[in-house]
Amino acid sequence: MLTIGKLAAAGGVGVETVRFYQRRGLLQTPARNGGIRQYGAEDARRLRFIRQAQTAGFTLEQIKELLELDAGEDRSRARALAQTRIKALDAKIAELQHARDALQRLASECAAGSTGACPILASFEV
Amino acid sequence: MLTIGKLAAAGGVGVETVRFYQRRGLLQTPARNGGIRQYGAEDARRLRFIRQAQTAGFTLEQIKELLELDAGEDRSRARALAQTRIKALDAKIAELQHARDALQRLASECAAGSTGACPILASFEV
DNA sequence: ATAGGTTGCGTACCATGGTACGGAGTCAAG
DNA sequence: CTTGACTCCGTACCATGGTACGCAACCTAT
Secondary structure: OEOHHHHHHHHOOOHHHHHHHHHOOOOOOOOEEOOEEOEOHHHHHHHHHHHHHHHOOOOHHHHHHHHHHHHOOOHHHHHHHHHHHHHHHHHHHHHHHHHHHHHHHHHHHHHHOOOOOOOHHHHOOO | OEOHHHHHHHHOOOHHHHHHHHHOOOOOOOOEEOOEEOEOHHHHHHHHHHHHHHHOOOOHHHHHHHHHHHHOOOHHHHHHHHHHHHHHHHHHHHHHHHHHHHHHHHHHHHHHOOOOOOOHHHHOOO
Protein backbone atom coordinates (compact mmCIF):
# COMPACT_ATOMS: atom_id res chain seq x y z
CA MET A 1 0.00 0.00 0.00
CA LEU A 2 1.23 3.41 -1.00
CA THR A 3 0.63 6.84 0.42
CA ILE A 4 0.11 9.70 -1.99
CA GLY A 5 3.71 10.74 -1.55
CA LYS A 6 5.06 7.32 -2.51
CA LEU A 7 2.71 7.05 -5.44
CA ALA A 8 3.76 10.45 -6.71
CA ALA A 9 7.42 9.59 -6.31
CA ALA A 10 6.89 6.30 -8.12
CA GLY A 11 5.27 8.13 -11.00
CA GLY A 12 7.85 10.89 -11.09
CA VAL A 13 5.32 13.60 -10.34
CA GLY A 14 4.49 15.82 -7.39
CA VAL A 15 1.88 15.13 -4.77
CA GLU A 16 -0.16 18.06 -6.01
CA THR A 17 -0.18 16.58 -9.47
CA VAL A 18 -1.72 13.36 -8.20
CA ARG A 19 -4.42 15.33 -6.44
CA PHE A 20 -4.91 17.33 -9.61
CA TYR A 21 -5.40 14.14 -11.63
CA GLN A 22 -7.92 12.94 -9.11
CA ARG A 23 -9.89 16.14 -9.40
CA ARG A 24 -9.89 15.65 -13.15
CA GLY A 25 -11.09 12.09 -12.79
CA LEU A 26 -7.95 10.48 -14.17
CA LEU A 27 -7.19 8.68 -10.95
CA GLN A 28 -9.68 7.24 -8.52
CA THR A 29 -9.67 8.76 -5.07
CA PRO A 30 -9.05 5.55 -3.19
CA ALA A 31 -10.17 4.07 0.03
CA ARG A 32 -8.85 5.73 3.15
CA ASN A 33 -7.44 4.46 6.31
CA GLY A 34 -8.02 7.07 8.96
CA GLY A 35 -8.37 9.77 6.36
CA ILE A 36 -5.17 8.86 4.54
CA ARG A 37 -5.51 7.69 0.95
CA GLN A 38 -4.23 4.22 0.24
CA TYR A 39 -2.99 3.38 -3.21
CA GLY A 40 -2.05 0.13 -4.85
CA ALA A 41 -0.02 -1.10 -7.79
CA GLU A 42 -2.92 -0.47 -10.15
CA ASP A 43 -2.86 3.23 -9.33
CA ALA A 44 0.83 3.41 -10.02
CA ARG A 45 0.20 1.72 -13.34
CA ARG A 46 -2.48 4.22 -14.28
CA LEU A 47 -0.23 7.07 -13.29
CA ARG A 48 2.56 5.75 -15.48
CA PHE A 49 0.10 5.35 -18.32
CA ILE A 50 -1.05 8.93 -17.96
CA ARG A 51 2.48 10.23 -18.33
CA GLN A 52 3.15 8.08 -21.36
CA ALA A 53 -0.08 9.02 -23.03
CA GLN A 54 0.86 12.64 -22.46
CA THR A 55 4.08 12.23 -24.37
CA ALA A 56 1.97 10.66 -27.11
CA GLY A 57 0.25 14.00 -27.34
CA PHE A 58 -3.06 13.08 -25.75
CA THR A 59 -4.66 15.77 -23.64
CA LEU A 60 -5.76 14.93 -20.12
CA GLU A 61 -9.36 14.83 -21.35
CA GLN A 62 -8.48 12.26 -23.98
CA ILE A 63 -6.46 10.24 -21.52
CA LYS A 64 -9.46 10.16 -19.27
CA GLU A 65 -11.48 8.70 -22.10
CA LEU A 66 -8.79 6.13 -22.82
CA LEU A 67 -8.82 5.04 -19.22
CA GLU A 68 -12.57 4.66 -19.30
CA LEU A 69 -12.28 2.70 -22.52
CA ASP A 70 -9.75 0.38 -20.98
CA ALA A 71 -12.32 -0.64 -18.43
CA GLY A 72 -15.13 -0.94 -20.96
CA GLU A 73 -15.38 -2.91 -24.18
CA ASP A 74 -15.84 -0.39 -26.94
CA ARG A 75 -13.03 -1.72 -29.09
CA SER A 76 -13.88 0.32 -32.15
CA ARG A 77 -13.86 3.59 -30.23
CA ALA A 78 -10.48 2.78 -28.75
CA ARG A 79 -9.15 1.86 -32.17
CA ALA A 80 -10.48 5.04 -33.71
CA LEU A 81 -8.83 7.16 -31.07
CA ALA A 82 -5.57 5.35 -31.61
CA GLN A 83 -5.73 5.69 -35.39
CA THR A 84 -6.49 9.38 -35.21
CA ARG A 85 -3.62 9.94 -32.85
CA ILE A 86 -1.24 7.90 -35.01
CA LYS A 87 -2.00 10.17 -37.94
CA ALA A 88 -1.44 13.24 -35.80
CA LEU A 89 1.80 11.80 -34.50
CA ASP A 90 3.04 11.05 -37.99
CA ALA A 91 2.35 14.60 -39.02
CA LYS A 92 4.03 15.97 -35.93
CA ILE A 93 7.06 13.77 -36.38
CA ALA A 94 7.45 14.92 -39.97
CA GLU A 95 7.11 18.51 -38.83
CA LEU A 96 9.76 18.12 -36.18
CA GLN A 97 12.03 16.36 -38.64
CA HIS A 98 11.65 19.28 -40.98
CA ALA A 99 12.46 21.73 -38.22
CA ARG A 100 15.43 19.62 -37.24
CA ASP A 101 16.78 19.80 -40.77
CA ALA A 102 16.37 23.54 -40.80
CA LEU A 103 18.28 23.86 -37.55
CA GLN A 104 20.99 21.58 -38.85
CA ARG A 105 21.39 23.82 -41.85
CA LEU A 106 21.47 26.81 -39.58
CA ALA A 107 24.16 25.30 -37.38
CA SER A 108 26.33 24.44 -40.38
CA GLU A 109 26.06 27.84 -41.89
CA CYS A 110 26.79 29.58 -38.64
CA ALA A 111 29.85 27.39 -38.30
CA ALA A 112 31.17 27.87 -41.81
CA GLY A 113 32.15 31.43 -42.61
CA SER A 114 33.24 33.83 -39.95
CA THR A 115 31.92 37.07 -41.28
CA GLY A 116 28.51 38.55 -41.04
CA ALA A 117 25.42 37.22 -39.33
CA CYS A 118 24.22 33.72 -39.90
CA PRO A 119 20.98 33.53 -41.78
CA ILE A 120 18.62 32.33 -39.12
CA LEU A 121 15.43 33.31 -40.81
CA ALA A 122 16.70 32.12 -44.16
CA SER A 123 17.61 28.71 -42.83
CA PHE A 124 13.96 27.97 -42.23
CA GLU A 125 12.85 29.07 -45.66
CA VAL A 126 12.94 25.90 -47.64
CA MET B 1 2.31 47.59 -48.14
CA LEU B 2 0.19 45.47 -45.92
CA THR B 3 -2.33 46.31 -43.26
CA ILE B 4 -2.38 44.24 -40.12
CA GLY B 5 -5.28 42.21 -41.45
CA LYS B 6 -3.45 41.27 -44.65
CA LEU B 7 -0.29 40.45 -42.78
CA ALA B 8 -2.19 38.21 -40.39
CA ALA B 9 -3.96 36.47 -43.23
CA ALA B 10 -0.66 35.98 -45.05
CA GLY B 11 0.81 34.40 -41.96
CA GLY B 12 -2.21 32.28 -41.26
CA VAL B 13 -2.84 33.88 -37.89
CA GLY B 14 -5.38 36.27 -36.46
CA VAL B 15 -5.02 40.00 -36.18
CA GLU B 16 -4.93 39.74 -32.41
CA THR B 17 -2.05 37.32 -32.66
CA VAL B 18 0.01 39.82 -34.63
CA ARG B 19 -0.66 42.46 -32.01
CA PHE B 20 0.21 39.93 -29.35
CA TYR B 21 3.56 39.23 -31.02
CA GLN B 22 4.24 42.93 -31.18
CA ARG B 23 3.58 43.30 -27.49
CA ARG B 24 6.02 40.48 -26.90
CA GLY B 25 8.63 42.14 -29.07
CA LEU B 26 8.63 39.46 -31.77
CA LEU B 27 7.45 41.83 -34.43
CA GLN B 28 8.32 45.48 -34.75
CA THR B 29 5.43 47.87 -34.49
CA PRO B 30 5.93 49.52 -37.83
CA ALA B 31 5.65 52.97 -39.21
CA ARG B 32 2.16 54.36 -39.46
CA ASN B 33 0.35 56.20 -42.07
CA GLY B 34 -2.36 58.17 -40.38
CA GLY B 35 -2.37 55.84 -37.41
CA ILE B 36 -2.61 52.67 -39.48
CA ARG B 37 0.32 50.27 -39.25
CA GLN B 38 2.07 49.56 -42.50
CA TYR B 39 3.82 46.26 -42.96
CA GLY B 40 6.16 45.01 -45.62
CA ALA B 41 7.45 41.73 -46.96
CA GLU B 42 10.04 41.55 -44.21
CA ASP B 43 7.33 41.49 -41.58
CA ALA B 44 5.55 38.68 -43.36
CA ARG B 45 8.83 36.81 -43.46
CA ARG B 46 9.37 37.23 -39.74
CA LEU B 47 5.85 36.10 -39.05
CA ARG B 48 6.34 32.94 -41.09
CA PHE B 49 9.60 32.33 -39.27
CA ILE B 50 7.90 32.64 -35.92
CA ARG B 51 5.36 30.01 -36.83
CA GLN B 52 8.00 27.65 -38.10
CA ALA B 53 10.21 28.11 -35.10
CA GLN B 54 7.21 27.34 -32.95
CA THR B 55 6.74 23.99 -34.62
CA ALA B 56 10.42 23.41 -33.95
CA GLY B 57 9.54 23.66 -30.29
CA PHE B 58 11.02 27.06 -29.55
CA THR B 59 9.09 29.17 -27.08
CA LEU B 60 8.18 32.72 -28.01
CA GLU B 61 10.95 33.95 -25.71
CA GLN B 62 13.51 31.86 -27.55
CA ILE B 63 12.18 32.91 -30.91
CA LYS B 64 12.60 36.48 -29.83
CA GLU B 65 16.22 35.76 -29.09
CA LEU B 66 16.67 34.06 -32.46
CA LEU B 67 15.26 37.08 -34.21
CA GLU B 68 17.62 39.35 -32.33
CA LEU B 69 20.49 37.05 -33.19
CA ASP B 70 19.57 37.13 -36.84
CA ALA B 71 20.14 40.85 -36.83
CA GLY B 72 23.34 40.64 -34.80
CA GLU B 73 26.52 38.71 -35.35
CA ASP B 74 26.89 36.37 -32.44
CA ARG B 75 27.33 33.27 -34.53
CA SER B 76 28.36 31.04 -31.68
CA ARG B 77 25.30 31.87 -29.64
CA ALA B 78 23.03 31.11 -32.57
CA ARG B 79 24.83 27.87 -33.17
CA ALA B 80 24.56 26.87 -29.55
CA LEU B 81 20.83 27.52 -29.51
CA ALA B 82 20.42 25.48 -32.65
CA GLN B 83 22.47 22.57 -31.33
CA THR B 84 20.58 22.49 -28.07
CA ARG B 85 17.30 22.48 -29.88
CA ILE B 86 18.42 19.75 -32.27
CA LYS B 87 19.17 17.52 -29.32
CA ALA B 88 15.80 18.27 -27.79
CA LEU B 89 14.11 17.60 -31.11
CA ASP B 90 15.87 14.28 -31.51
CA ALA B 91 14.70 13.24 -28.07
CA LYS B 92 11.18 14.40 -28.77
CA ILE B 93 11.06 12.63 -32.10
CA ALA B 94 12.20 9.38 -30.51
CA GLU B 95 9.58 9.80 -27.83
CA LEU B 96 6.82 10.35 -30.33
CA GLN B 97 8.01 7.42 -32.37
CA HIS B 98 7.81 5.27 -29.28
CA ALA B 99 4.31 6.48 -28.54
CA ARG B 100 3.35 5.86 -32.12
CA ASP B 101 4.52 2.27 -31.86
CA ALA B 102 2.51 1.78 -28.71
CA LEU B 103 -0.60 3.11 -30.40
CA GLN B 104 0.01 0.91 -33.39
CA ARG B 105 0.16 -2.09 -31.10
CA LEU B 106 -3.01 -0.93 -29.42
CA ALA B 107 -4.84 -0.54 -32.70
CA SER B 108 -3.80 -4.00 -33.85
CA GLU B 109 -4.87 -5.65 -30.67
CA CYS B 110 -8.18 -3.89 -30.59
CA ALA B 111 -8.75 -5.03 -34.15
CA ALA B 112 -7.76 -8.64 -33.64
CA GLY B 113 -10.03 -10.51 -31.26
CA SER B 114 -13.60 -9.55 -30.73
CA THR B 115 -14.06 -10.41 -27.13
CA GLY B 116 -13.18 -8.46 -24.02
CA ALA B 117 -11.65 -5.05 -23.72
CA CYS B 118 -8.52 -4.10 -25.58
CA PRO B 119 -5.54 -3.60 -23.34
CA ILE B 120 -5.02 0.11 -23.58
CA LEU B 121 -2.86 0.51 -20.54
CA ALA B 122 -0.92 -2.64 -21.35
CA SER B 123 -0.13 -1.50 -24.87
CA PHE B 124 2.01 1.29 -23.47
CA GLU B 125 3.92 -0.90 -21.11
CA VAL B 126 6.91 -1.90 -23.15
C1' DA C 1 -21.32 62.07 -47.36
C1' DT C 2 -22.51 58.07 -45.31
C1' DA C 3 -22.57 53.07 -44.20
C1' DG C 4 -19.63 49.01 -43.46
C1' DG C 5 -15.59 46.96 -42.73
C1' DT C 6 -10.84 47.63 -40.75
C1' DT C 7 -7.90 49.42 -37.49
C1' DG C 8 -5.98 50.99 -32.79
C1' DC C 9 -5.82 50.50 -28.00
C1' DG C 10 -6.19 48.87 -23.36
C1' DT C 11 -7.86 45.53 -20.61
C1' DA C 12 -10.03 41.27 -19.56
C1' DC C 13 -10.65 36.71 -20.30
C1' DC C 14 -9.71 31.77 -21.85
C1' DA C 15 -7.67 26.70 -21.82
C1' DT C 16 -4.16 23.66 -20.42
C1' DG C 17 -1.47 21.61 -17.01
C1' DG C 18 -0.01 22.23 -13.27
C1' DT C 19 2.10 24.58 -8.50
C1' DA C 20 1.67 26.93 -4.03
C1' DC C 21 -0.48 28.14 0.48
C1' DG C 22 -2.42 27.82 4.94
C1' DG C 23 -4.28 25.52 8.63
C1' DA C 24 -5.71 21.31 10.59
C1' DG C 25 -5.33 16.26 11.25
C1' DT C 26 -2.48 11.97 11.39
C1' DC C 27 1.33 8.81 11.85
C1' DA C 28 5.87 6.98 13.22
C1' DA C 29 10.20 7.34 15.66
C1' DG C 30 12.65 8.59 19.63
C1' DC D 1 4.05 11.86 24.37
C1' DT D 2 6.12 15.06 21.82
C1' DT D 3 8.28 16.38 17.55
C1' DG D 4 8.67 16.34 12.73
C1' DA D 5 7.23 14.59 8.47
C1' DC D 6 3.49 13.59 5.82
C1' DT D 7 -1.44 14.15 4.57
C1' DC D 8 -6.04 16.49 3.66
C1' DC D 9 -8.70 20.11 1.66
C1' DG D 10 -10.15 24.18 -0.61
C1' DT D 11 -8.78 27.94 -2.94
C1' DA D 12 -5.58 30.84 -5.22
C1' DC D 13 -2.04 31.49 -8.22
C1' DC D 14 1.26 30.61 -12.19
C1' DA D 15 3.16 30.35 -17.29
C1' DT D 16 2.20 29.90 -22.04
C1' DG D 17 -0.02 31.33 -26.03
C1' DG D 18 -3.33 33.28 -27.38
C1' DT D 19 -8.68 35.24 -27.97
C1' DA D 20 -12.41 38.52 -27.04
C1' DC D 21 -14.55 43.07 -26.06
C1' DG D 22 -15.75 47.69 -26.53
C1' DC D 23 -15.34 52.02 -28.25
C1' DA D 24 -13.32 55.58 -31.16
C1' DA D 25 -11.02 56.70 -35.41
C1' DC D 26 -10.17 55.56 -39.97
C1' DC D 27 -10.67 54.09 -45.00
C1' DT D 28 -13.33 52.68 -49.02
C1' DA D 29 -16.91 51.98 -52.08
C1' DT D 30 -21.45 53.60 -53.29
